Amino acid sequence: MEIEKGIEIIDLGLYLKKYETLIISDLHLGYEELLKEEGYLFPLNQYKDLIERLKKIIDKVKIERIIINGDLKHDFGSILRSEWKGVLDILDFLKDKEVIIIKGNHDKMIEPIANKKGIKVVNRFDIDNITIIHGDIIPIELKEIVIIGHEHPAISFKDKPYEKFKVFLKGKFGKSKLIVMPSFNLIFPGTDIRKDKLLSPFLGKDISEFEVFIVEDKVYNFGKVKKNL
Numbered sequence: 001m002e003i004e005k006g007i008e009i010i011d012l013g014l015y016l017k018k019y020e021t022l023i024i025s026d027l028h029l030g031y032e033e034l035l036k037e038e039g040y041l042f043p044l045n046q047y048k049d050l051i052e053r054l055k056k057i058i059d060k061v062k063i064e065r066i067i068i069n070g071d072l073k074h075d076f077g078s079i080l081r082s083e084w085k086g087v088l089d090i091l092d093f094l095k096d097k098e099v100i101i102i103k104g105n106h107d108k109m110i111e112p113i114a115n116k117k118g119i120k121v122v123n124r125f126d127i128d129n130i131t132i133i134h135g136d137i138i139p140i141e142l143k144e145i146v147i148i149g150h151e152h153p154a155i156s157f158k159d160k161p162y163e164k165f166k167v168f169l170k171g172k173f174g175k176s177k178l179i180v181m182p183s184f185n186l187i188f189p190g191t192d193i194r195k196d197k198l199l200s201p202f203l204g205k206d207i208s209e210f211e212v213f214i215v216e217d218k219v220y221n222f223g224k225v226k227k228n229l
C-alpha cells in the first residue's frame with residue numbers, strides 16, 4: 001500500500017520504488033540479550049527470524065539500497081560477543097546491497113563495526129524531496145516529506161487490550177508531511193500511541209489528526225488516530 005506517492009509500505013519497511021531503496025528502522029539488536037540478563041526467557045533465534053523476514057521483503061521487490069533509520073543496536077555500553085555476531089550476521093546478509101546506517105540515539109558504538117564492513121553512518125539521508133532521519137532530534141532544514149523512526153508506534157484496541165499492532169503514522173510536522181515507521185524488532189511491538197508517553201519531539205502533544213496504517217497479514221488504513229479513540 002502506498003502511504004504517500006512513490007512510498008510504499010512493505011511489511012515493516014518503506015520502499016521507494018524509483019530509487020530501489022528499502023528503509024527499515026529500530027532493529028534494536030541486542031535488546032533480547034539485555035532482557036535475558038534480567039531473567040526473561042527468550043528463544044535464541046531472533047537474528048534468524050529477522051533475516052527471514054528481511055529476505056521475504058527483498059524477494060518481493062528490487063532493492064539496491066537499504067537504509068537503516070537508526071537504532072540498529074540497542075545497548076549503549078558494553079556489548080556481548082553474541083550481540084556483535086548478530087549485528088555482523090545481518091550486515092553480511094545485506095552485503096550485496098548498498099547499506100546506509102542513519103545514526104540513532106542508541107547507536108553510540110556503531111561506527112567501528114560499520115567501518116569494518118565499509119558501511120556509511122550518517123546523521124540523515126536526503127533523497128529527492130524526502131528527508132530520512134531517526135527522529136530523536138529535529139534538524140533545522142527538512143524536505144517536503146520526512147520519514148522518522150525512534151517512536152516505535154503501535155496500537156491496541158478495546159476488545160483486545162493486551163495485543164499491540166505495529167503501525168505507520170502519517171501526519172504533519174511544520175510544512176512537511178511526516179511519516180513515522182514502526183520498529184523492525186520482532187520481539188517488542190512498540191509504544192501504544194494512545195496510552196504511552198510519546199518519545200519523539202516530532203510528534204508533539206497532539207497526534208489525533210495522524211493517519212494510522214496497521215501492519216498485519218497486509219496493511220490496513222485505519223483512518224485518523226482520533227477516530228479510533
Ligand SMILES: [Mn+2]
Binds near residue numbers: 070105134149
Ligand atoms: Mn531511537
